[in-house]
Amino acid sequence: MKEAISVEVNGRRYEREVEPRTLLVHFLREQLGLTGTNVGCETSLCGACTVWMDGLAVKACTQLAVQADGASITTIEGLAGEDGSLHPLQQAFWDEHGLQCGYCTPGMVMAAAPLIEAKPDASEAEIRQALKGNLCRCTGYHNIVRAVKRAAAGGS
């Protein structure tokens, strides 16, 4: 038994049939081929699968694809400009060595973006609080925090 859903992902509309139990992250990765969104824990606790649903950061490993019916999703693949120019956060993660293995990075960037939008002058403590739902095992968060600060300050 499959359900028909209509989802806009990165500005493009997809009409698909999915099993009701299909996780949003598996829908994005396996049906749409958008493999930038990663799976780390399947329990909402590592944040590697963070995407935006109707402008809110959500963890795609604990959302069903059917819940996204009618919604607008943005994944890491939809963040850079059409000309390939990096989003300020992507640029800052590169400039500040905010990633090592890169596996948590898409989720980290998607989680940080709403913060810098809402609060460009966020303090280090506020940035750390905002990222507490996202795990990174490589960087000790030090350079991630610097990257978010840099992006918030307009890249300098």
Added chain:
Amino acid sequence: MAGVMGSSIRRREDPALVTGRGKYTDDLTAPGLTHAAIVRSPHAHARVRGIDTAAAAAAPGVVAVLTAADVAEMGIGGVVPVGWLLPGMKTPAHPILASETVRYVGDAVAVVVAESRYQAQDAAELVAVDYEPLPASTDAAGTAADGAPQIHSEAPGNVAFEWQLGDAEKTEAAFAAAAHTVELELRNNRMLPFAVEPRACLAEYDARQGLTLHMTSQNPHLHRLLMTLASLNLPEHKIRVVAPEVGGGFGSKIHHYPDEAITALCAMKVGRPVKWTSTRTEASLTDAHGRDHVTVAELAVDGDGRVTGLRARTHAAMGAYLSTFAPAVPTYLHGTLLSGQYDIPAIWVGVVGTFTNTAPVDAVRGAGRPEATFVVERLMDLGAAAAGLDPAEFRRRNFVPADAFPYQTQVALAYDSGNYEPALDKALEKAGYQELRAEQARRRAEGGKLLGIGLSSYIEACGIAPSAVVGSLGAQAGLWESATVRVHPTGTATVYTGSSAHGQGHETTFAQIVADRLGCDVEAVDVVHGDTREVPFGMGTYGSRSAAVGGSAIVKSLEKILAKATQIAAHLLEASADDVEFADGEFRVRGTPGRSEPWGSVVLQAYLAHNLPEGMEPGLEATSFYDPANFTYPFGTHVAVVEVDPETGEVELTRYVAVDDCGNQINPMIVEGQVHGGIAYGVGQALWEDATYDASGQLVAATLMDYALPRAHKLPSFELDHTVTPCPHNPLGVKGIGEAGTIAAPPAVVNAVCDAVGVRHIDMPLTPERVWRAMRSKEGS
């Protein structure tokens, strides 16, 4: 290119990774792909009376269900072997699929292959295994006691090996003559390695091409070798192992596990590509864990505050089976490091490796060296207290003096270089040590949160080598590294390295090494790694070896290339090769301005071969296998500052100062990143992480609901500095840095908390409950 070494060049790896275009194993697919789900034992110890696969085989989408019977029928080795043999060690076989007995929760008993991931998982739940549960044994030391359940019939008393090092008599005499002795029992808590990317494997097989495995590997050649020798028995040249982007390893992706071999055998059996991706719970249950030592340690100190002896008896849990390098970890990576930065005239260490009904234990970031450093640096604080000295002064008094190198320790290692006092001084100054002590005294007088300051002066022995020595100690592999450098006709170059990165940025740093030596732009150099079909045999990335061993192999190949190119240039310049030098991208005749040939024309001539010295072969590439003369010995001093809530026992790490010496730095930005990550890993062990099994053998912290990892809001920004003492025996003067933070941090943090609270010891992790109990027991005493 001038200035390229030591330059914080941004990583070329990153543009793909920040945009979601990096391809990790689970991102890959293949035409006709099927999915595997592995059926695992829910019991820590049980006899398998029967396996009924009929319902699973009939489930929707199921292609095949395999058990140990299929492995036997295929006539393949079907085991994962241990790669480090100690004298007298018991090595019970570790079958990839269990047939008669399961020995830990997560032990694989069957595998289902189906059309989709979900169908495979559904059908795996339909495999009916008839278990007869047996009593389990889970404690590293207790498992060797009388009456403990026996795990392997060939290992009575659950003892895998007994090992010792040092001079017991001399050490006994040192303790008999000591002015002060201290004794401490400490537990080094079991850790999950926890790479955020779970292990995964995509296996494709056809009879002509053989087997191709894309997998989460830190060492593809080693995985290929062990697949060939023990698991699958396919010829080595018929297996290709590729590590695409790898989402962290921390040791867990060194080891050879049943799961990837099972996936491979599924592909061979069903004739279609098969993908297996570990769930997080599977990862927690089956990735080789780290640490799990119980140690009784003693220190002898004379009346002048000099350490005269150190003794340690350790029980090290090996888990249910001996994993790939497991026996080396508590022995040659732990026992040999017990001299720390100190001139200790007598040391003895005894280690009992024990079987437990738990996941196997093997190298996890630091591997043996965090355990050793925890013993030494905890004892140094207790020794300082016994001697009535400040911990910094006590350490200083016992350092191996700067003029004593090379220094032969009492536990086998010969430190090639070191200069410990400047790193200590820098760390104390950066931390404001005297001011912190004054603030601590003020708070003790006035009340409020308790302030603690903890030091850790660590040494790390990494880039383990040379091969002949490690072979004599039990290694079943060499520990050299290979590199091919291929210069293309137009002067650009490709490096093929056996050091397969999983986040360390080798593509950037190795290009810097080449650009520096060839005088070209870094963009003119590509680095290829992680594919057994592309790269000569290689040993991989672990043990902080890549720059020191892998980088040196590249330098060796560059030297061969420059020697040949110089001969070609001399021939073109009609000069003696002895008179030709290479600088700024051109070959020049010394003392004859204007007579030169640019790099590009010499390289082109190597391929045109129209005008080469007589007898010279065309082409310009070189392959080298570099076997280091010794380990490298990075060191440093870290200072942790904590605040402890006297009411709740909650610990806040408020500052962390790290001064490290990894010799010359190729890319300081990457060095600092390694230190940051290493510190967080070590702080995690000290404060939060605990892979605890209950008495029945259930892992009680198998998901992130229960296993607490370092998170952004729990850590401060780190304060880093460094000293530079180049390694004298490798051509780059570099030493490892990937594990330093993880080695240094646990004792720094525990020393700080004990300092704050005023107790001798608290076991890791320092949960509020443990700290609170320690404070209460102190009040009661």
